[in-house]
Amino acid sequence: MGGKLGLRLTGWVLGTLTLVFLAYQWLPIFTLALLSFSGPTGGTTFPMNGTSFHWYEELWRASVMNDFKPPLLRSTLLAIACSATTIVLSVMAAQAMRGRFRGNGWFFYLMLLGLMAPGILVGFGFAIMMRLLGVELSWDTTTFLVQVSWTLPFGFLTMLAVFNRFDARIEEAALTLGASRLTAFRRITLPLVLPGVIGAGLFGFSLSYDEYARSMFTTGPELTLPLAVMAQLDRQLTPEIYAVGTATTFFSLIAITLFTVAFWAMRRSTAVRRS
Amino acid sequence: MTVDALAASPPAKAGTAQGPARAQLDLELRNIRKRYGSFTAVDDVSLKVGKGQFVCLLGPSGCGKTTTLRCIAGLEEPDDGGILIGGKEVTQDPPWKRDIAMMFQDFALFPHMTVARQVGFGLEMLQRPKVEIAQRVQQILTSFEIAALADRKPASLSGGQRQRVALARAMITEPRILLLDEPIGALDYSLRETVMLELKLLQQRTGISFIWVTHDQNEAFSLGDLVVVMNHARIEQQGAPEDILLRPATAFVAGFVQGNNVFRGRMGEVLADAFCIETGTGTFLAPRALGAPPVPPGTEVSFSVRAEQITDQLSDRHVNRLTATCTAVEYFGSVRRHILERSDGEVLKYDQFGAHAARIVPGQRVTLGWAIESTVLHGRAGA
Amino acid sequence: MSTIRPRSAAGYWLALPAAAWMLAVVVVPIVLLVWVSFWGGRAFSTASPLTFDNYARFFANQTYLKLVLGTIVHTATLMVLTGVLGYCIAYFLVMKVRSPGWRLALFLAFIIPFWTSTLIRAIAWVPFLGVNGVINQTLMFAGATQSPIEAFLYSHTGITMAQVSLYTMMAAGPVVYMLNSIPPQLREAAMTLKAPPFVVFRRIVFPLTLPGVVIGQVLVFLNVMSDFATVATIGGNKHALLSNLVLLFYEGSQIRAASVVAVLLMLCMLAGVVVALRVVDIRRLGA
Numbered sequence: 001m002g003g004k005l006g007l008r009l010t011g012w013v014l015g016t017l018t019l020v021f022l023a024y025q026w027l028p029i030f031t032l033a034l035l036s037f038s039g040p041t042g043g044t045t046f047p048m049n050g051t052s053f054h055w056y057e058e059l060w061r062a063s064v065m066n067d068f069k070p071p072l073l074r075s076t077l078l079a080i081a082c083s084a085t086t087i088v089l090s091v092m093a094a095q096a097m098r099g100r101f102r103g104n105g106w107f108f109y110l111m112l113l114g115l116m117a118p119g120i121l122v123g124f125g126f127a128i129m130m131r132l133l134g135v136e137l138s139w140d141t142t143t144f145l146v147q148v149s150w151t152l153p154f155g156f157l158t159m160l161a162v163f164n165r166f167d168a169r170i171e172e173a174a175l176t177l178g179a180s181r182l183t184a185f186r187r188i189t190l191p192l193v194l195p196g197v198i199g200a201g202l203f204g205f206s207l208s209y210d211e212y213a214r215s216m217f218t219t220g221p222e223l224t225l226p227l228a229v230m231a232q233l234d235r236q237l238t239p240e241i242y243a244v245g246t247a248t249t250f251f252s253l254i255a256i257t258l259f260t261v262a263f264w265a266m267r268r269s270t271a272v273r274r275s
Numbered sequence: 276m277t278v279d280a281l282a283a284s285p286p287a288k289a290g291t292a293q294g295p296a297r298a299q300l301d302l303e304l305r306n307i308r309k310r311y312g313s314f315t316a317v318d319d320v321s322l323k324v325g326k327g328q329f330v331c332l333l334g335p336s337g338c339g340k341t342t343t344l345r346c347i348a349g350l351e352e353p354d355d356g357g358i359l360i361g362g363k364e365v366t367q368d369p370p371w372k373r374d375i376a377m378m379f380q381d382f383a384l385f386p387h388m389t390v391a392r393q394v395g396f397g398l399e400m401l402q403r404p405k406v407e408i409a410q411r412v413q414q415i416l417t418s419f420e421i422a423a424l425a426d427r428k429p430a431s432l433s434g435g436q437r438q439r440v441a442l443a444r445a446m447i448t449e450p451r452i453l454l455l456d457e458p459i460g461a462l463d464y465s466l467r468e469t470v471m472l473e474l475k476l477l478q479q480r481t482g483i484s485f486i487w488v489t490h491d492q493n494e495a496f497s498l499g500d501l502v503v504v505m506n507h508a509r510i511e512q513q514g515a516p517e518d519i520l521l522r523p524a525t526a527f528v529a530g531f532v533q534g535n536n537v538f539r540g541r542m543g544e545v546l547a548d549a550f551c552i553e554t555g556t557g558t559f560l561a562p563r564a565l566g567a568p569p570v571p572p573g574t575e576v577s578f579s580v581r582a583e584q585i586t587d588q589l590s591d592r593h594v595n596r597l598t599a600t601c602t603a604v605e606y607f608g609s610v611r612r613h614i615l616e617r618s619d620g621e622v623l624k625y626d627q628f629g630a631h632a633a634r635i636v637p638g639q640r641v642t643l644g645w646a647i648e649s650t651v652l653h654g655r656a657g658a
Numbered sequence: 659m660s661t662i663r664p665r666s667a668a669g670y671w672l673a674l675p676a677a678a679w680m681l682a683v684v685v686v687p688i689v690l691l692v693w694v695s696f697w698g699g700r701a702f703s704t705a706s707p708l709t710f711d712n713y714a715r716f717f718a719n720q721t722y723l724k725l726v727l728g729t730i731v732h733t734a735t736l737m738v739l740t741g742v743l744g745y746c747i748a749y750f751l752v753m754k755v756r757s758p759g760w761r762l763a764l765f766l767a768f769i770i771p772f773w774t775s776t777l778i779r780a781i782a783w784v785p786f787l788g789v790n791g792v793i794n795q796t797l798m799f800a801g802a803t804q805s806p807i808e809a810f811l812y813s814h815t816g817i818t819m820a821q822v823s824l825y826t827m828m829a830a831g832p833v834v835y836m837l838n839s840i841p842p843q844l845r846e847a848a849m850t851l852k853a854p855p856f857v858v859f860r861r862i863v864f865p866l867t868l869p870g871v872v873i874g875q876v877l878v879f880l881n882v883m884s885d886f887a888t889v890a891t892i893g894g895n896k897h898a899l900l901s902n903l904v905l906l907f908y909e910g911s912q913i914r915a916a917s918v919v920a921v922l923l924m925l926c927m928l929a930g931v932v933v934a935l936r937v938v939d940i941r942r943l944g945a
Contacts, residue, residue, distance in 0.1 A: 099664055233781065242785070
């Protein structure tokens with residue numbers, strides 16, 4: 001009996017710990033969101049001095065100095081570009097791994113290196129390389145190149161995991177029915193691994209959208225959103241930053257939800273067609 | 276595999292008996308019941324297992340046999356009822372306090388432990404001295420002919436080797452009861468028969484009670500001292516193998532066990548020594564035991580006749596007769612099985628022993644019959 | 659047989675773009691860093707003579723050496739904190755939560771912050787930690803302290819608190835994966851072999867999740883070592899780790915010094931990863 005009581009007690013202790021940690025993780029985010037609605041005279045902490053959309057209006061009316069709208073546009077475009085590139089390259093790379101070409105072990109570790117190498121080193125090194133080559137830094141060229149080196153390994157690992165679980169006999173069936181390898185891949189493999197492909201794309205979008213360290217070294221005068229936020233934080237801490245934080249968090253969650261919903265809708269439509 | 280090592284060492288629990296009840300029964304289940312939400316997995320199951328018995332729980336998948344086994348192990352707690360192991364109430368005890376060991380369907384070998392470590396695990400848990408553990412492990416590995424594998428890990432073992440390791444791991448603590456969940460289901464077909472024989476011998480020499488869960492009636496009937504047939508969470512019938520083979524108590528058991536022809540009908544006239552049963556294909560006679568109570572006419576009843584009890588060489592004894600059309604003939608070594616279609620569209624099986632020339636060919640219409648005592652009436656009346 | 663012929667040239671062509679990209683953007687720049695760290699002279703020129711002077715200067719400075727040590731201690735602290743906390747949470751989520759609804763809810767509650775910006779989550783700690791921050795207000799309201807404690811914002815404690823909330827799920831994730839891949843029969847088998855719950859955990863569950871623990875620790879290690887943003891946000895200018903030093907030198911146009919620190923940072927990380935890879939084979943996890 002003692003054993004069972006112990007088990008229940010462990011469950012309670014661990015459960016409490018988990019909930020406390022959840023609160024610990026969420027409370028700052030909630031506080032940030034709450035404080036972004038504080039009154040015009042509200043500071044960066046409690047009391048809020050009333051509730052208002054003042055700081056969001058500030059954000060909208062912003063001057064050239066602290067206008068977050070262009071950085072938001074840049075970050076979004078960059079994230080979409082990274083996501084698309086990641087999808088194409090990671091599907092190719094994972095498919096290549098299935099062919100077990102000679103040197104695939106090295107290739108795997110090369111991709112893993114991109115995952116492990118910290119942004120500060122990659123960004124710094126890349127900036128030096130660009131300086132040696134005399135290339136002008138810009139968010140839509142150099143930053144894009146660096147960010148894909150960060151999003152690609154995630155997409156690659158996602159696709160590897162998907163292909164690992166993929167039943168290759170389905171492809172064999174297509175091949176024995178006379179499909180060429182390319183046709184079988186396009187008509188059979190790709191539709192079946194599509195959820196994984198979308199996952200890789202989502203990873204790419206989110207990682208690029210939030211990336212700070214790599215962008216910091218490789219972006220020119222036109223900042224991406226995280227850089228703009230950090231710059232503003234350096235200048236002055238106002239509830240406006242909370243408003244940006246809340247808005248951008250909200251925005252990225254909406255984007256992810258849209259992706260997911262679109263994906264569900266798509267899968268349902270293909271399911272209907274199949275039946 | 277030799278079993279001397281285990282047979283030689285005396286059962287660990289000797290001398291701690293508490294009373295006569297304990298010495299008589301290894302296991303007793305008293306009306307246990309287990310529900311998952313609205314689904315009843317085990318319903319009112321009672322069972323008594325005497326010392327050193329080989330019990331087979333037989334039934335189709337989802338019948339509750341595995342849940343029953345898990346209740347005995349303590350891995351599930353029954354909602355109702357009691358479990359006694361060796362006369363001791365253990366219903367509330369966790370698995371690690373019960374005098375059992377279990378062999379799992381896929382063997383559940385610990386992937387990170389060597390064979391020797393794995394097999395010694397149970398003794399380690401009993402906090403036996405290291406020297407003794409090493410010695411006992413060596414002994415049991417040798418007797419199971421897997422001593423050469425002592426330093427290997429499970430991933431590098433074949434199916435048959437894994438089975439032996441799992442068995443050694445379970446047997447080393449000499450539990451009162453060994454629970455086996457489809458223990459040879461994961462083995463190659465060719466291995467099964469040998470392993471079955473070895474396990475039967477092992478059980479007989481060690482005197483450990485085996486509770487063996489299977490859906491394969493060949494396993495159950497060739498191994499079990501006691502066969503328990505389960506269906507829909509309940510025990511349909513329990514008894515010696517020949518009991519269940521020759522005298523199925525319910526239509527389910529008759530249908531589940533190979534070689535039975537099941538008939539459904541209504542009770543007709545009740546004679547002094549026989550019941551008349553009216554079916555769609557005619558009226559048949561079933562024996563009425565002396566003093567058996569009459570069943571009201573019109574009651575729905577079922578009965579069965581074994582395929583080998585039917586004959587086409589009719590004599591006066593074969594009072595139950597029916598005509599059917601042969602659709603196929605199958606040969607199984609010493610048996611020639613005829614598949615026939617009754618006039619009501621049901622299938623009738625008729626087995627003919629010996630390598631005689633075929634007397635019936637597909638398409639032929641024949642009249643078959645069986646003696647009154649070959650009819651097995653199901654339910655209370657026939658029991 | 660599959661849609662790609664084993665060991666065919668097609669594999670090379672498919673892998674080429676990704677490989678080229680990673681080589682050009684990750685490998686070459688890192689090699690460049692090492693090279694630049696040995697540059698002598700003052701000009702930014704490939705013709706610079708090679709010398710050990712940059713390293714000698716770095717190691718001659720007590721402050722920098724203390725910073726290296728401080729970074730290692732800080733990272734180790736976080737590994738222990740997130741490791742223990744993450745394991746407990748992972749164990750609870752996988753082993754104790756039975757209802758699918760709760761599972762999904764808790765899963766979402768943990769995963770959603772992961773999809774949001776680390777930077778924003780770090781900033782979210784600022785209003786919490788300040789002298790007039792939520793923690794101090796709560797403490798004073800509860801009567802635990804008379805005057806606000808200044809030990810949170812711009813302090814080591816504050817940085818640790820924020821980073822624990824940022825990185826615990828990195829430690830927990832791989833453990834969740836490994837716990838999920840343990841067949842329940844293994845624990846049941848151990849129980850029927852007379853092992854009480856804690857022994858089942860120590861002898862069966864923990865050893866089988868060890869690869870997950872190591873992977874999680876590597877992730878936390880790498881992230882904390884290079885997380886200059888949280889340190890800068892919460893620590894202000896008062897606190898720095900090795901990665902902040904890179905930034906500091908870079909902004910001061912001391913490219914050589916920045917490279918030296920970057921190389922040292924890289925060596926620390928490399929050592930950590932090599933140690934971890936000796937314990938587990940990461941490649942097996944995908945299977």
